[in-house]
Amino acid sequence: MKFGKNRVQFDQFEWFYFRYQNFDTYFYAGSKDIALETATIANKFVPEIENFFEHQLNQRIVFVIYQNLSDFRQSNIGLNTGDQTYNIGGVTKVIDNTAFLFIEGDQASLEEQIKAAIANIVLNEMLYGIDIKNKIANNTLITMPEWYLKGLISYVSKELDSEIDIATKRGILSGDFDNFNQLTGKDAEIAGHAIWNYIAFTYGPQVIPNIVYLTRVTKNLESGFLYVLGSSLSMLQLSWNNFYKLQYQNFDYNTDNPEGQDLIKRNRRNVEYYELQFSENANKAAWAENKYGKYWIKIKDLETGKTKTIFKREHKLEQITDYTYQIIRWHPSGKLLGFVIEKKGEIYYMTYNLESEEIKEIEMTALEKMNSFDYANDGLSLVLAGFNNGQSDLFIFNIAANTLANITQDNADDYSPLYINNSTEIIFSSKRNGEVIGNRNKNIVPTQKYNDVYVYNLKTKEISRITNSELNSETQPGFVNKSYVYLSDENGINNLYSAQIDSAISFVDTVTHYRFFLNQNKLTNYPYSISNLGLTKFSDENTFLYKNEEKFRLIYNNKLPRIVNSTNKTMSRISFEKKASKTPKINTTTIV
Incomplete structure (x- = not known):
C-alpha cells in the first residue's frame, strides 16, 4: 500500500450477505432493506444489459452496499491492488466483478448505480476477458x-x-x-x-x-x-x-437570458455553487460552495453588499464529491440560518444565529439520508425528505421534542417538501402515480418515471395531485400569490412555471358537471436550466441559481418573472350537486 492511501475509519462493520443465482449482495447492520432492493433491481437489469451487449457474464457480480458516501469512503478495499481506476474519487466504483454502492437519497439514483455497475462489469469482461493472462494482454494493447x-x-x-x-x-x-x-x-x-x-x-x-x-x-x-x-x-x-x-x-x-441582481461578481475557479436561499426578513441570501470536497456556507447582506463565510469543513481531495449536502433553509424569523451536513457518517441539523454567531447542532439519528427540508411558519418544526429503510419518504421533525413522524410510508420517491397555506399543507414533488399514500402494512403504491407535484393536507392526512405530466418532470414546487410554482423540463430545459386550478361547466343533467383544469403559465424561457429555486414564505421575492456555458449566476429578484405563455391542462372531471355543499365530489374518471 502506498503512503497516504489508507482511509480514516470511524466505524467497524459486521458484514452479512445474500446469495442469488448470478450475484451476491453484501451489507451491514441497518442495510438489509437496501440489499433486498438491490437484488430486485439487479435481477431485472442483469439480463437486460447482457442482451443489449449480446454478452453473457461468466462471473458472479458482488454488490457491496454502504448506507452513505461517508461509510464508503472508509473502505480500504482496492488500495493495495495497484489499480488506480478505483479510489474514493472513482466514478464507476468497480473492481473486477465487485461493485460498491452507496445511498444518495432515493431509489432512482440507487437504480442508476446498479445499472452502471452491471454495464461496467459486462464491458470489462467483453474488452479484457476474465483470466489474468487476457487481462494483462488486452490492457497493454x-x-x-x-x-x-x-x-x-x-x-x-x-x-x-x-x-x-x-x-x-x-x-x-x-x-x-x-x-x-x-x-x-x-x-x-x-x-x-x-x-x-x-x-x-x-x-x-x-x-x-x-x-x-x-x-x-x-x-x-x-x-x-x-x-x-x-x-x-x-x-x-x-x-x-x-x-x-x-x-x-x-x-x-427563441430564448431569453435571466434578469435580476447578480449576488456574486465572478466565479471562483473549479468551485460548484448550490443551495441558494433568500430570507425576506433578514434581507440576506445564503448559499454553499464546494471545491473538490471542501465546502463553505456563505451569507450575503443585500443592504451592505458584504459576504461572510459562516461555516466551512472538510479538505480538498481527489474523491467523489457529495453535493447532496449541505442543505440550507432560512428560519422564518430571519434570525437563524438552518443547514444540514454529514460528518463521520452521521446527519446533523445545525443552526447559525446571525446575532450571536453561535452554531448549534442536533444529530438526526433516525435517518440514513436527508435530501431537503423546510421550516413551518412558527419555526418549531421541519418537514423533510429523507431516506430510511430503503425508502425515500416525507417526515415531520419536532425540533423541541426531537421527534420524527413519517408521513409517506411507501416505495415512491418524494422530494423538496415545503410548508404552504400558513403551514396547514405541504407541497412536494413525487414519483407516485396517483393520490395514494402507503403505510407500514402496505407500502407499495403505483409509481412512474417522472415527478409530479402533490399537496399533503396535515389535517385530513390526504394528498391531492396538482400536475399530471406524462413525459416531463415538475420539481422544486412552491406556492406564491395563490399560485403553484415549480420547475418543469417540458422543453428539455428546467424553466419556471406557475399554475392555478380552475373549473368550467362541462355539461348539466340532474347535477352540474365541471371540468377541473390547470392554468399553466410559463414564466421563464432560458437557454439553460435553473438548477436551484429559492422561494420565500411571506413574499414573492426569490433567488435562483443558473449556469450558462461560461459561469454560475446567483440571481435575486423582488418578484416572479412575467408570463411568457399560458396553457390549459384538463386534470379531472368534478360534479357539484345543485343544493349540496360547496365541497366538490370528484369522480374517478381522469382526463389527460
Whole structure:
C-alpha cells in the first residue's frame, strides 16, 4: 500500500450477505432493506444489459452496499491492488466483478448505480476477458480514452435527461468538447454519453455491441468504429459535434437570458455553487460552495453588499464529491440560518444565529439520508425528505421534542417538501402515480418515471395531485400569490412555471358537471436550466441559481418573472350537486 492511501475509519462493520443465482449482495447492520432492493433491481437489469451487449457474464457480480458516501469512503478495499481506476474519487466504483454502492437519497439514483455497475462489469469482461493472462494482454494493447467507457456506461445506465443534455450543450457551445479524446472526469462521461447517443440515433443501438466486440478483436479503437460505422474517429468527432451544435443554436434563437441582481461578481475557479436561499426578513441570501470536497456556507447582506463565510469543513481531495449536502433553509424569523451536513457518517441539523454567531447542532439519528427540508411558519418544526429503510419518504421533525413522524410510508420517491397555506399543507414533488399514500402494512403504491407535484393536507392526512405530466418532470414546487410554482423540463430545459386550478361547466343533467383544469403559465424561457429555486414564505421575492456555458449566476429578484405563455391542462372531471355543499365530489374518471 502506498503512503497516504489508507482511509480514516470511524466505524467497524459486521458484514452479512445474500446469495442469488448470478450475484451476491453484501451489507451491514441497518442495510438489509437496501440489499433486498438491490437484488430486485439487479435481477431485472442483469439480463437486460447482457442482451443489449449480446454478452453473457461468466462471473458472479458482488454488490457491496454502504448506507452513505461517508461509510464508503472508509473502505480500504482496492488500495493495495495497484489499480488506480478505483479510489474514493472513482466514478464507476468497480473492481473486477465487485461493485460498491452507496445511498444518495432515493431509489432512482440507487437504480442508476446498479445499472452502471452491471454495464461496467459486462464491458470489462467483453474488452479484457476474465483470466489474468487476457487481462494483462488486452490492457497493454487496447488504449481507451475516458469518454469511451465512461460514456458508454452512462448511456446504458440512464437516459439522456435534461441534466446531461444541458451539460452537453454547455460543453459543445463553449468549445470544451472539441477534442473529446483529451477529456477527463465528468466532462468525459458527459461527452461520451452524447457520442454514444448520437451513434444510436444515427446508426441504431444494435451497432454498439459490434463496435465493442471489434475493438477487442482488432485491439484498435479506430478499427472498431471504421469497420462498423464506415467512419473514422475524426469524422465521427466532426459529425456528432455539428449534430448537437445545430440543435442547440437553433433552440437558443427563441430564448431569453435571466434578469435580476447578480449576488456574486465572478466565479471562483473549479468551485460548484448550490443551495441558494433568500430570507425576506433578514434581507440576506445564503448559499454553499464546494471545491473538490471542501465546502463553505456563505451569507450575503443585500443592504451592505458584504459576504461572510459562516461555516466551512472538510479538505480538498481527489474523491467523489457529495453535493447532496449541505442543505440550507432560512428560519422564518430571519434570525437563524438552518443547514444540514454529514460528518463521520452521521446527519446533523445545525443552526447559525446571525446575532450571536453561535452554531448549534442536533444529530438526526433516525435517518440514513436527508435530501431537503423546510421550516413551518412558527419555526418549531421541519418537514423533510429523507431516506430510511430503503425508502425515500416525507417526515415531520419536532425540533423541541426531537421527534420524527413519517408521513409517506411507501416505495415512491418524494422530494423538496415545503410548508404552504400558513403551514396547514405541504407541497412536494413525487414519483407516485396517483393520490395514494402507503403505510407500514402496505407500502407499495403505483409509481412512474417522472415527478409530479402533490399537496399533503396535515389535517385530513390526504394528498391531492396538482400536475399530471406524462413525459416531463415538475420539481422544486412552491406556492406564491395563490399560485403553484415549480420547475418543469417540458422543453428539455428546467424553466419556471406557475399554475392555478380552475373549473368550467362541462355539461348539466340532474347535477352540474365541471371540468377541473390547470392554468399553466410559463414564466421563464432560458437557454439553460435553473438548477436551484429559492422561494420565500411571506413574499414573492426569490433567488435562483443558473449556469450558462461560461459561469454560475446567483440571481435575486423582488418578484416572479412575467408570463411568457399560458396553457390549459384538463386534470379531472368534478360534479357539484345543485343544493349540496360547496365541497366538490370528484369522480374517478381522469382526463389527460
